[in-house]
Amino acid sequence: MNRIEKKFNELKRNNRKAFIAFITAGYPDLRTTARLAMEFERSGVDILELGVPFSDPMADGPIIQAASQAALKKKVNMGGILELVKKLRRYSQIPICLMTYYNPVFCFGQERFIRLARTCGVDGLIIPDLPPEEGKGLIKYAAKSGIDVICFISPTTSLQRIKYIAGISRGFIYYVSLTGVTGARKYLATGIAGRLKLVKKYTAKPVCVGFGVSRHSQVADINRVADGVIVGSAIVKKIEEHLGDPGLVSKVGDFVRNLKGSRV
């Protein structure tokens, strides 16, 4: 059982929902990323999603794009991020998913990447531009190494594909709340509950909802119908607002506790 599965079992026993926090690794620098990870664990974040910066992040909105660009300018790369995870593992057992576009994995060499990621303590992979049909080999190989490849279902996914993706996704299913890129929206998209019900018909795996979530009320709304929620851009924006502030880590931590609804 890897850390993701353990976490969801534990949440289920306590009748709780998962709070998954995304940050871009290396933004503003890898040291701060490590400190944020520790702060998040203390703040009750259940799973950490670490974004690997990419030159052409086509599924991301302006906030994560800008954070990726800034991290790339500081020469943050896959090797450095895996090293960071390895260091974190000395202090923390928080489940960690890497969110990466496919090309950095492809260039690293799929199997070499999985082996190293496993050694460093990565638990899951989220690859937004890799359709599961094309990623079958990777998903299988990763599974053998105890790494979950988490697949997406979107508002436009056909019923036939929902069945397929629900079957092949591991760890949990990432439901994309809207047709669009990542980034905060004023209102949640409509029809999420109905779609989740449909997905749930075909799988017992946890289904978590991401994209466009930026405030506590939205988190609460989603938690009524899903097994968890993923927040990214809103947190990265908070980091951006506090760049250069020595209190950055604790302020972002406060923001995350607020989102979750736990007392600050």
Added chain:
Amino acid sequence: MPETLVFALEELEKEYVKATSDTKFKEQLRYYLSEYAGRPTPLYLARRLSERLGIAKIYLKREDLLHTGAHKINNTLGQVLLALKMKKVRVIAETGAGQHGVATATVAALFGLKCDVYMGTEDIRRQRLNVFRMKLLGARVIPVDSGSRTLKDAMTEALRDWVTNVRDTHYIIGTVAGPHPYPQMVRDFQSVIGKEAKQQILKKEKRLPDYLVACVGGGSNAMGLFHPFFKERSVKFIGVEAAGLGLSSGRHAATLVAGSPGVLHGCKSDLLEDKFGQVKIAHSIAAGLDYPGVGPEHAYYKSIGRASYAAVSDKEALEGFTLLSETEGIIPALEPAHAIFYLKKLSRRIKKNSIVVVCLSGRGDKDTEEVSMRLGL
């Protein structure tokens, strides 16, 4: 490709496969290609250029004479007809040189569809004339200020738009790259270039040419010319990429000559990238070649040795630009000017009686401002 787009790609593939065996669709496309765009284009024997370079016969496939001034309209006409079949009310496009943007805006105007074109701010600067044309045609030109501010970033941004508006919008990709079915579909729509050229050369020369030469950015005009000759093993294919400021400078767009395998914009092909898989910024004087990727079928042709690829620098392309203008009274776009200059290199090593067909993919009006600045005219 993001999951949200999969249904649109499946829908497009289905519609496209249906269209390929639909005689009504084919008839409709043929009608617009001939009556509206001006096909067939001449295969013109460039005598003075041939003499100047010491090549027996250079033929120019005159795609520059098409409506809108480049081969891009062959593809946008095909795709807009598919968009209508899929009941989409809006089309979007990425553009580098602006030729594909203009061709998309043109067909959108023709069929009364809404049209947004993504274009890098660097390209907006150097292709002002085309920006004006698109606006005149009723399209919005959306400036893209990320990354290299050129074609790659315009495509990434167009994909983001598509992910957001996928239900009512069709994305008209302008080259033989991107996710399936685009590489195959754009190739098929552009194959009219090679099919015509084949008939024309057989009529004029009673034999096949020895060489086909075309510039390669994403590679649509080259693939359109090459593909119908694929089985004719005696015909050699040469794709000419942009060497920019020189291959050793790192500032070029010669993906097949100097790239490595990678995955970008939904296809696995060759790519200009660093060792961590980050996509590099390409450079070329020709906005239409300024792309760090290339169509996957070109990478395939290279891998099986069916085509060879060379690179021509910015400076050499400028020489090609003036060479064709002076010898034939034809001002080429900077993109095919790369292919024209390459003929000079080719002339040194080919047999005396060789016949060469070059795809003159577009005309040079759009580049006159940039070239006059560079040449100090």
